[in-house]
Amino acid sequence: MKRGKPVQSPSLEVHLLREGLVESTHQVQAVVCDERGRVLSFAGSPETSSFVRSALKPFQALAITTTGTLERYDLKDRDLAIICSSHQGDIEQARQVFNVLWRCDIEPSALQCPIPAGKESPLQDNCSGKHAGMLAVCQQRQWSLTTYLQYNHPVQQLILNQVAELMGMPGEELIRAHDDCGAPTYFMQLRQIASLYAQLASGSNLAMERVVRAMTHYPELVAGVGQFDTELMRQAPGELVSKSGAEGVQCIGRIGEGMGMAIKVIDGSKRAKYAVAIQLLKQMGWISPSIAETLAENFMKLSEFKRLEVIGELSIP
Numbered sequence: 001m002k003r004g005k006p007v008q009s010p011s012l013e014v015h016l017l018r019e020g021l022v023e024s025t026h027q028v029q030a031v032v033c034d035e036r037g038r039v040l041s042f043a044g045s046p047e048t049s050s051f052v053r054s055a056l057k058p059f060q061a062l063a064i065t066t067t068g069t070l071e072r073y074d075l076k077d078r079d080l081a082i083i084c085s086s087h088q089g090d091i092e093q094a095r096q097v098f099n100v101l102w103r104c105d106i107e108p109s110a111l112q113c114p115i116p117a118g119k120e121s122p123l124q125d126n127c128s129g130k131h132a133g134m135l136a137v138c139q140q141r142q143w144s145l146t147t148y149l150q151y152n153h154p155v156q157q158l159i160l161n162q163v164a165e166l167m168g169m170p171g172e173e174l175i176r177a178h179d180d181c182g183a184p185t186y187f188m189q190l191r192q193i194a195s196l197y198a199q200l201a202s203g204s205n206l207a208m209e210r211v212v213r214a215m216t217h218y219p220e221l222v223a224g225v226g227q228f229d230t231e232l233m234r235q236a237p238g239e240l241v242s243k244s245g246a247e248g249v250q251c252i253g254r255i256g257e258g259m260g261m262a263i264k265v266i267d268g269s270k271r272a273k274y275a276v277a278i279q280l281l282k283q284m285g286w287i288s289p290s291i292a293e294t295l296a297e298n299f300m301k302l303s304e305f306k307r308l309e310v311i312g313e314l315s316i317p
Contacts, residue, residue: 026272033194053245080214083133088224089124127181197260201253
C-alpha cells in the first residue's frame with residue numbers, strides 16, 4: 001500500500017520529575033525511515049532540520065573504507081571504531097587514536113581538533129579519531145595535511161560527495177557549517193538522517209557494513225563505559241548501531257533490517273534524547289523490556305529524587 005505524505009503529529013515531551021512533580025519539559029521530534037527514505041513512523045515533523053553533528057561520523061568514515069586506506073596502513077576494526085567515535089579521552093581511547101596516526105606516519109601535531117580543557121593533547125579531544133581518519137586518507141592520497149578541514153579540501157569533497165550520493169542529491173545542495181572541532185557537518189532533515197542510518201544498518205553495502213562491524217564489536221571505543229551509545233550496543237550486541245550527536249541528536253540503526261531512527265531534542269538536551277531513545281526502541285520492539293529497564297535505570301533515573309518521563313509515541317503516516 002502506498003503511504004501518504006507524512007503530516008506533522010504531536011511532538012514527544014520529556015518531563016523532569018522531582019519527587020513526582022514536573023520541574024522541566026523538553027520537546028522532542030523523531031522519525032523512523034527505511035533505507036529508501038520512506039517514513040515508517042514519526043513524532044513531530046519528519047522535515048524538521050538540524051545539524052547532524054557527530055552522528056555524521058560513521059559516514060565520514062566511509063572515506064577510509066572506500067579508498068583502500070585501511071589496507072594501505074593495516075588499520076584494524078579497533079582503529080575504525082575510534083575513527084567513528086565521540087570518545088571520552090581516556091588513556092585507551094587516546095592511544096587508539098595515536099595508533100591510527102602512527103601507522104600512517106603522521107605526527108599528533110597534525111591534528112587540528114582542540115585540546116580539551118584540563119587535558120594535554122588533541123588526542124584527548126572527543127573528535128580526534130575522526131580527524132585522524134581524515135588525515136589517514138590525506139596521507140594515502142598524498143593530499144595536504146595542513147588544510148584538511150577546509151570545505152574545498154579533497155578529503156572534505158570526497159566525504160561530501162559520498163554522503164550526497166547516499167541521500168540521492170547533488171553535493172552542492174547540502175548545507176554545511178563547521179562543527180565545534182573544526183570539521184564540516186551538514187544541515188539535514190530528520191527523515192534524511194534516519195534514512196542514512198537505515199542504509200548504514202541494512203547490510204547491503206560492504207563499506208558501511210565494515211563501519212557497523214567495527215562500532216558494534218568495539219562499543220567501548222565509540223563512546224565509553226557508562227555512555228549511552230556504548231551501553232546500548234553492549235545490551236543489544238549485533239542488533240543496533242548507535243551514535244549520538246551534540247545539541248540533542250541521537251541516531252540508531254536496526255542492523256540487517258534497513259531501518260533507521262533519528263531523534264532531535266529541540267532545546268538540545270542530552271538527557272532528553274536518551275530518555276526518548278529508550279522509550280521508542282521499546283515501542284518499536286528493537287529492545288526487550290528488560291533491556292529497556294536496565295537502560296532506564298542508568299539514563300532516566302537521575303537521582304533518588306529525580307527521574308525522566310516520556311509522554312507520547314510515534315505515529316504511522
